[in-house]
Structure formats: C-alpha cells, structure tokens
Amino acid sequence: MSALLEVRDVGKTYGSVIALRDVSTVVNAGEVTCVLGDNGAGKSTLIKILAGLHQHDAGQFLVDGEPVQLSSPREALDRGIATVYQDLAVVPLMSVWRNFFLGSEPTKGFGPFRVLDRRKAKDETRWALADMGIDLRDAEQPVGTLSGGERQCVAIARAVHFGAKVLILDEPTAALGVKQAGVVLKYVAQARDRGLGVVLITHNPHHAYPVGNRFLLLKRGRSLGSFDKKDISLEELTRQMAGGAELEALQHELRGAAQ
Amino acid sequence: MSDFSGTLTTDERIASPGLLTRLAVRPEIGALIGALVVFVFFTVITSQFVTLAGISTWMDTSATIGIVSVAVALLMIGGEFDLSAGVMTASTSLVTAMLSVKLGVNVWLAIVVSLVFALAVGAFNGWLVMRTKLPSFIVTLGTFFALQGINLGVTTLVTGTVQVSGIATAPGYASAGYLFASTFTLGGSPFPISIVWWVVVTALAAWLLVRTRFGNWIFAVGGSAASSRAVGVPVGRSKILLFMTTAGAAWLVGTINILRFTTVQANQGIGLEFEYIIAAVIGGCLLTGGFGSAIGAAIGALIFGMANQGIVYAHWNSDWFKLFLGIMLLAAVLVNNGFRARAERARR
Ligand SMILES: Nc1ncnc2c1ncn2[C@@H]1O[C@H](COP(=O)(O)OP(=O)(O)O)[C@@H](O)[C@H]1O
Ligand SMILES: [Mg+2]
Numbered sequence: 001m002s003a004l005l006e007v008r009d010v011g012k013t014y015g016s017v018i019a020l021r022d023v024s025t026v027v028n029a030g031e032v033t034c035v036l037g038d039n040g041a042g043k044s045t046l047i048k049i050l051a052g053l054h055q056h057d058a059g060q061f062l063v064d065g066e067p068v069q070l071s072s073p074r075e076a077l078d079r080g081i082a083t084v085y086q087d088l089a090v091v092p093l094m095s096v097w098r099n100f101f102l103g104s105e106p107t108k109g110f111g112p113f114r115v116l117d118r119r120k121a122k123d124e125t126r127w128a129l130a131d132m133g134i135d136l137r138d139a140e141q142p143v144g145t146l147s148g149g150e151r152q153c154v155a156i157a158r159a160v161h162f163g164a165k166v167l168i169l170d171e172p173t174a175a176l177g178v179k180q181a182g183v184v185l186k187y188v189a190q191a192r193d194r195g196l197g198v199v200l201i202t203h204n205p206h207h208a209y210p211v212g213n214r215f216l217l218l219k220r221g222r223s224l225g226s227f228d229k230k231d232i233s234l235e236e237l238t239r240q241m242a243g244g245a246e247l248e249a250l251q252h253e254l255r256g257a258a259q
Numbered sequence: 260m261s262d263f264s265g266t267l268t269t270d271e272r273i274a275s276p277g278l279l280t281r282l283a284v285r286p287e288i289g290a291l292i293g294a295l296v297v298f299v300f301f302t303v304i305t306s307q308f309v310t311l312a313g314i315s316t317w318m319d320t321s322a323t324i325g326i327v328s329v330a331v332a333l334l335m336i337g338g339e340f341d342l343s344a345g346v347m348t349a350s351t352s353l354v355t356a357m358l359s360v361k362l363g364v365n366v367w368l369a370i371v372v373s374l375v376f377a378l379a380v381g382a383f384n385g386w387l388v389m390r391t392k393l394p395s396f397i398v399t400l401g402t403f404f405a406l407q408g409i410n411l412g413v414t415t416l417v418t419g420t421v422q423v424s425g426i427a428t429a430p431g432y433a434s435a436g437y438l439f440a441s442t443f444t445l446g447g448s449p450f451p452i453s454i455v456w457w458v459v460v461t462a463l464a465a466w467l468l469v470r471t472r473f474g475n476w477i478f479a480v481g482g483s484a485a486s487s488r489a490v491g492v493p494v495g496r497s498k499i500l501l502f503m504t505t506a507g508a509a510w511l512v513g514t515i516n517i518l519r520f521t522t523v524q525a526n527q528g529i530g531l532e533f534e535y536i537i538a539a540v541i542g543g544c545l546l547t548g549g550f551g552s553a554i555g556a557a558i559g560a561l562i563f564g565m566a567n568q569g570i571v572y573a574h575w576n577s578d579w580f581k582l583f584l585g586i587m588l589l590a591a592v593l594v595n596n597g598f599r600a601r602a603e604r605a606r607r
Binding site: 073102105107118158 | 472
C-alpha cells in the first residue's frame, strides 16, 4: 500500500531564496508526521506545497503513489487534503455554522432558487462538533467569540467532517496556553485515531513527541532527517531542534557567565 | 446521521437572551432608530412631509440612492469599495442616449448595450483589484476619473455640447419608459416606479446575502479572504461578481434617469459614490468588510431621502444637509465599531 502523501527530495525557491531543498518524508493513514524546525526553516513552505498554495520546483510530490503538481487549494481539497492555518483557520465575524460549512454549504431547492439549508447546517455543525467531543454553546455565535483553542478545534472538526484523508495543521498550538494546546493535541490524536494522516507543524518538541509517529526535522531549508519515533528520543529531538552542539555551547557560556 | 434534531437540546449555558440583546447584534438596528427619529422630526416641524405627495418625493430620492447603495453594501461586506458607481449612473445614461439619439438604435437595444458596458467596467474594476492587489479605493478612483473624462470627452466630441437629449422620440421609448420611468397611483397620488425597483433590488440582495451560498461567500471574502481561499471559496470570482453587481445597479439608476428626464448631462453623478457608501455605513456595513446588511443600506438610503427632502420642506438652506450627513456618518461608524467589538470579542 502506498503512503497517503509522500515527498521525495522536494525543493522550492522564491526568486533567489532557496526556501526548501531535498526534503523527503511520508504521511501514512492513522499516523502523525510532525514537521519541526526553527523560524524560517521552511516548514510553512513545505505545507504550502502539500496544500496546493505553492508548487514545488524540484523533486517529487506523490498523492496515493501518483506524482502530482497541485495547482490550487481547491484541488488539494478535492484530493482529500485539508489544511488548517494558524491564523487563517476561520472567519471571526461569521457564525460557527457558517464557518463550519464555508466552501461546502448544503443547499436545497433547485435552479436559481437554490438556498442554504440553514437548519441542516446548524444541526450538523452541532452534531459534528459534539462527535469530536467539542461542546458548543450556540451555532449562531460568531467564531470570534470562541477561544483560540476552540477555533482550531472547529477547523479540525470541519476537516474531519468533510472526509479529509490528510489533515495539515500549521502551528496549531503556537499562540495557545499550555491547557489549550493540550486540548488541541487531543483532537489531533482523535483525527489520527479515525484513520486520517496528519501533518503537524510545530517548533515545540514537547507538543510533537506525544502524538507523533514520524519527525521531519528542518533547518534553514534543509532536512536533518525524517525519523520514526522508535529511532529518536524526546531528548534527542529537543537537542536537534535547539541546534545540538550550539545549545551545549550556549549552556556552557551561560554557566560561565553565572559564576 | 439521519435525524439528530431530536437529540440536540438547547444548551443551558445560553441564558435566553433578552429581546434587546438579540436586536442589538443586528447590523441595521442603528439605522432603523435613526430613520424613525428623522421621520418623526420632519413630520413634526413641516406640514408637507407626510402628505402623499411628500412621501412620494422622498421615497423617490431614497430609491435612486438606495438601489445602488444596496449593491455597494454587498460589495463593502465583500471587503471592497467602488468609487466609480456614481459616475457610472451618468455613463450608462449617456451610452443609452447616444446610441438611440445619434445612431437611431432602438431604446431597448441601447439599454442592453449600456448594461453590457456597465458589467464590463465592473468586471474590469474587480479584475484589476484582484490582479494588482491594490486597495479597491485606489483602483476605482482611477475608474472614477477615467469615466468622468470619457463622459465629457465623448459627449463633447459627438454632440458639440455637454448633454444628450431627445430620447423621447427614439423607437422603443414608450415601452422602455413604462418599465423604468412610469408612475403608479396609490391613494390617488402618483408614485414613481423607481420605488418598486428599489424594493425589489433590496429584497433580492437581502435574500442573496443571508439565504444563499454566494451570500455566505460574500461575508467570508470580506471577513478574511485568505481563510476563504484556504477552504476553497473562489475569492477572485466572488469579488469580481460584486463589482459587476454594483455597476449593474448603477446602470439601473442610469436607465431610470435617462428615460424619466429624457436628457443627461455629461458631468452628472459625481459625488453620488460617497452617498452610496454613507448609506451603506449608516445601514451597518463595516468599512473593513465582513459585516453588514442589505436592508440596513436601504434604510440608510431612506434616511438620506427623508433628510434631503425634509430640509427643503422646512425651508432650510440645503447646506445643512451636508452637515447632517457628516454627523450621521461619524455616529454610524462609532456605533458599528461598537457592534463589531461585541461580535468578535475574543476570549483567549
Ligand atoms: N513568498 C515568499 N517569498 C520569498 N521568500 C519566502 C517566501 N515565503 C517564505 N520565504 C522564505 O523562505 C524561507 C522559509 O520560510 P518558511 O517556510 O515560512 O519557514 P517557517 O515556516 O519554517 O518559519 C525563509 O527564509 C523565508 O524568508
Ligand atoms: Mg511558518
């Protein structure tokens, strides 16, 4: 069986900036592939390629074993790849149900008199969120009145509800407190357990390690490797993330300064 | 997942909201209160305001502003402005008049050509905004000047004057005039048909906005274009359609005007673009997009029409109308910002 998504030595340049080079990893059903790296490492560039916002200009990108160039987010969605962006997950001024069905609105009637099936949309929103264990107060309330974690959860539940096979999450926990980040990670694990392939972008190894099956480490646009969980410990992950030897040198320096 | 409506009960955490609280989140409520105040005010201080003739006059003024301001409201909710909408009412009048008067084209055909012209300019506005990613304020300011120049330039070139008249004798005038510029009688008093057009346009826009899929996209592209794109909403296409809608509404008013007055000045329409935007803002549209109401914009236009005529009936200098506009606009923006803060108050 081929992987849901696979990249082989993909690369991407913006003009003269090499944002990504020779990156390889896979995303399997029911597994979480974490992409870790410092700011500017190329994490967003990689997922923009997976999500159809940008096109890679080197290497191969395979969906279900078939090489593709996705030309739009719509095409990615049609192939079952849904992306939740940190700040772009929802439209704050719109109600929860309008957000939930945005782009996939249920309609009734026919021809020019086709209208939104508002009742169905509202009921299904509450039902789908309840099914993910998200307890919604009111489907009519603007999403902006939800907390940051709740907003991420609505976006995740939406992707799951619309039958995504692959769920890409760009730093879903970055702006959240410890407790809220935990809640979001719980839904990530839930999506995984439902058989979705998840790509989780983060720069926090402590968020990645508990839910991840595979860890792709990026640094300045290059891959430091794609490790299975059994091949890497949390300590090693943290050390690699922080720049390994550089961090040890820094610790040494700080210790020296303190004395 | 066939029937779950029975299993869902209302959450006990929603304290059943009072009528006042529920009303306060409707974008058009401020405009409605404003309209009531203006109505009562002029009813009390003038004698003609609530006569049938008076009502007919201010309803007509409201209608010709309201038809476009409702379309402008949709565009503003979609996150864009159109400064060329006012001049477009003159451009479309001129196209219709010149084709039928100078080339002898049937008025119906001239009207259709003029609509195609308006839709093309609207599509161009939208395409340019999406293509250049410039603020629509700037792009349509360019179109505003360009159309103004074309209106004057072409009219002078073709007629040697700055106006076109004589459409009343062109073929097809009578039937077209019946549809766009006739009157109907209510209580023995004539009312212009523009009022019917206004009501129809408002009802259509309101239905489109809250009941249809495209309406959902209008709110979305104005609230956050990037989020909408990420979930597959065709942002460019939606916005271009909104610019075309605005141009189409301007065409409707241009058509009503030329058939009613049978003459058009090349410099007509300048300044109306702000009246449309002000009516939409008074009606609850946010300047930043993503929030507003079509019915609100119609009520905004009603306030406009009532104040405009009320000041005449009160025998005041019409300069006071501008002062009134300025105050209304500022008050509306402040009220709207309050609503928005309430609607998107984030609990991090
Ligand atoms: N649209 C763009 N145009 C030019 N350079 C870009 C663009 N997007 C990202 N980059 C550059 O590519 C590199 C990787 O960026 P990014 O993928 O956003 O990193 P990360 O998400 O890991 O912080 C950075 O040096 C960034 O400046
Ligand atoms: Mg990033």
